[in-house]
Amino acid sequence: MAQAYEIDEKKTPTSKTITLRIARFNPEHDSDTTFMDFSVNVEKWTTVLEAILDVKQHFDHSVAVRYSCRQATCGSCGMVINGKPRLACFTKVSELNSDTVTVEPMHNFPIIRDLAVRFDRLFNTHHKVKPYLIRDDSEITSNTTKELLQSPEELEQFIQFSNCIKCGLCNSACPTMATDSSFVGPQALAQAYRYVADSRDKGKDTRLKIIDESHGIWRCHFAGSCSQVCPKGVDPAMGIQFLRGYMLGFRS
Amino acid sequence: MNPHDEHKEGIGGMANPRRYGIERVAYWLMRLTGLGLLGYFIAHIYETSNILRGRVGWEEFLDLTQTTEGHIFMTLVIGMCVFHTVNGIRIMLGHGGIGVGKPARPDYPYIPASQNSRHKIGIYSAIVLAAIAMMYGMAVMFGE
Ligand code: HEM
Ligand code: SF4
Ligand code: FES
Numbered sequence: 001m002a003q004a005y006e007i008d009e010k011k012t013p014t015s016k017t018i019t020l021r022i023a024r025f026n027p028e029h030d031s032d033t034t035f036m037d038f039s040v041n042v043e044k045w046t047t048v049l050e051a052i053l054d055v056k057q058h059f060d061h062s063v064a065v066r067y068s069c070r071q072a073t074c075g076s077c078g079m080v081i082n083g084k085p086r087l088a089c090f091t092k093v094s095e096l097n098s099d100t101v102t103v104e105p106m107h108n109f110p111i112i113r114d115l116a117v118r119f120d121r122l123f124n125t126h127h128k129v130k131p132y133l134i135r136d137d138s139e140i141t142s143n144t145t146k147e148l149l150q151s152p153e154e155l156e157q158f159i160q161f162s163n164c165i166k167c168g169l170c171n172s173a174c175p176t177m178a179t180d181s182s183f184v185g186p187q188a189l190a191q192a193y194r195y196v197a198d199s200r201d202k203g204k205d206t207r208l209k210i211i212d213e214s215h216g217i218w219r220c221h222f223a224g225s226c227s228q229v230c231p232k233g234v235d236p237a238m239g240i241q242f243l244r245g246y247m248l249g250f251r252s
Numbered sequence: 253m254n255p256h257d258e259h260k261e262g263i264g265g266m267a268n269p270r271r272y273g274i275e276r277v278a279y280w281l282m283r284l285t286g287l288g289l290l291g292y293f294i295a296h297i298y299e300t301s302n303i304l305r306g307r308v309g310w311e312e313f314l315d316l317t318q319t320t321e322g323h324i325f326m327t328l329v330i331g332m333c334v335f336h337t338v339n340g341i342r343i344m345l346g347h348g349g350i351g352v353g354k355p356a357r358p359d360y361p362y363i364p365a366s367q368n369s370r371h372k373i374g375i376y377s378a379i380v381l382a383a384i385a386m387m388y389g390m391a392v393m394f395g396e
Contacts, residue, residue: 027257084271107261117259160358173272175279178261197355222346223279224367225272233358238366245349 005059006039015041018093020051022063023104026113035102036060042093048101049077049088052115064114072231075165078172079115080104085172087231106172122168125188129210131195134203154199161194161239163232170226170236182215186226186236189217193239196246208247217244275367278375282339285332292329323393330389335382342374 011017020040025033038055049067056063065088067077072090079088082096085106093101109117139146170186171177177185192207211217220240227237245251269280302313316322345351346366353365 105259107259107265109259110257111259121258156357157355160355163358172261175266175276178266179263181258181260221279221282222275222343223272224275224364227364227366228272228275230362230364233360233362233364235353235358235364235366237364238352238355241346241352241366242349244347248348250348250350 003034004037004039011041012043015043017041018051018098019100020055021100021102022052022055022114023102024063024114025105025111027111033104044092044094046093047089048081048086048091048093048096048103051093051101052088052103064112064116066116073165075167078106078167078169080106080172085169085229087167087169090231106168108172108174108177109168117168119166119168122166122171122185122187125184126166126191128184129188129192129195129207130203131191133195133198133201134206135200136202148200150199157199158194158197161190161197161234164190164194164234165232167231169229169231170234173225173229175223175225176219176221180215180219183219184211184216186220186240189220189243190226190234190236190239193243196243197239204246208243211243212247217247220244273367274372274375278339278378281335281379282343285336288328288332289336292332323390326393327386327389331382331386334385335378338378338381339375342371342378346371 017039020038021035022038023033024030024036038059040051040054042051047070049065049070052063052065053067056065065077065079067089068074069076070089072087075087077088077090078085080086081088081091081103082098082101088103103115105111105115105117109119109121111117133148164187166187168187170190174183174186176183189211192211195201196204196207217240220237222237222241224237227235230236242251267280267283269277299313302309317326351368351370353368356365
């Protein structure tokens with residue numbers, strides 16, 4: 001049974017009361033997730049993160065949640081909201097069209113506590129694809145003032161992929177990540193493409209070799225769920241298919 | 253839950269076709285029909301190996317397909333075949349980076365270009381063609 005709590009707050013004429021259902025789990029002493037229900041007043045513009053912070057401020061400060069920027073920039077507040085991975089700070093309660101908002105920790109990430117999850121795996125896979133420009137050392141060390149010029153068209157090739165905020169929503173929605181503990185994942189693959197598509201980069205062959213392994217790019221089935229949940233328009237599925245296009249010889 | 257649990261969504265989440273649009277439905281149908289066809293292929297080899305039992309054994313087994321259940325089974329196989337092939341061609345093109353859109357500076361509300369109407373039409377065509385083939389198959393088999 002879910003426990004129910006109500007916050008005694010002044011209502012404004014435009015506010016609405018909803019039930020915020022928060023998943024509680026502490027791996028140190030809980031054997032299973034339980035849900036706690038809180039009645040919160042929300043306005044048309046209230047975000048899910050603000051509703052959670054309302055609960056922390058007025059009722060239970062022990063609810064664990066990670067956030068920082070509150071403006072879809074830091075990538076900290078990813079969680080499953082009414083069944084789908086979304087950023088809590090970028091999701092308004094009103095857009096969910098539901099009187100009950102359920103928040104749970106992201107899938108495919110180990111739980112630290114409640115809504116906070118570990119990012120070790122995402123950072124490792126991100127690091128694995130060498131997310132930086134690869135150039136011959138001599139080019140950079142011998143001439144430190146050298147500029148690597150780029151045309152607007154060249155920029156257009158990768159700029160959308162550089163919007164990634166490492167929030168992990170894509171990895172949480174991915175059907176392969178759901179069952180495969182070793183899959184490199186859409187976030188890292190999209191970043192591999194971001195650098196491969198950069199005209200200043202010379203690491204294409206190195207990166208294609210890194211992702212050409214049994215738990216690498218070939219585990220992507222182009223279900224596209226990553227692209228549907230990405231809050232920054234990165235479209236990882238597009239980048240992944242382009243990478244595979246190089247590897248299968250459809251693109252050069 | 254174990255503290256070191258990776259909290260993976262598991263097979264239930266992988267196979268849930270309801271949350272991420274028609275593309276995820278296609279993903280799910282592709283797996284299901286792939287496995288279904290594999291099952292049929294194995295059964296088919298077993299069935300045709302009945303020829304080793306001579307003409308009587310062969311015909312005995314063939315009679316199984318002349319029942320109502322046999323017809324329904326064959327209708328499903330036709331549907332699986334058509335969906336898997338048509339959607340398979342779409343996926344192979346997509347896997348080659350064909351028809352998945354062009355990179356561009358993203359603009360809110362960030363509609364992903366890879367989830368475009370060409371691919372959606374491909375998926376719906378696979379479903380519609382499978383349905384037509386199944387209806388045609390049923391008309392032939394049940395119309396005898
Ligand atoms: C011309 C006909 C066919 C085409 C174009 C085709 C195409 C494909 C493609 C592109 C995939 C990969 C899908 C993905 O990445 O998710 C696939 C998967 C698969 N196919 Fe086929 N296929 C055909 C016929 C068959 C037949 C006859 C069988 C059975 C004997 C079969 C069994 C499978 C299986 C078991 C899978 C794996 C399903 C999965 O793990 O998702 N396919 N097929
Ligand atoms: S690709 Fe999108 S969903 Fe995935 S981590 Fe980057 S910003 Fe988040
Ligand atoms: S708090 Fe920074 S992305 Fe939501």
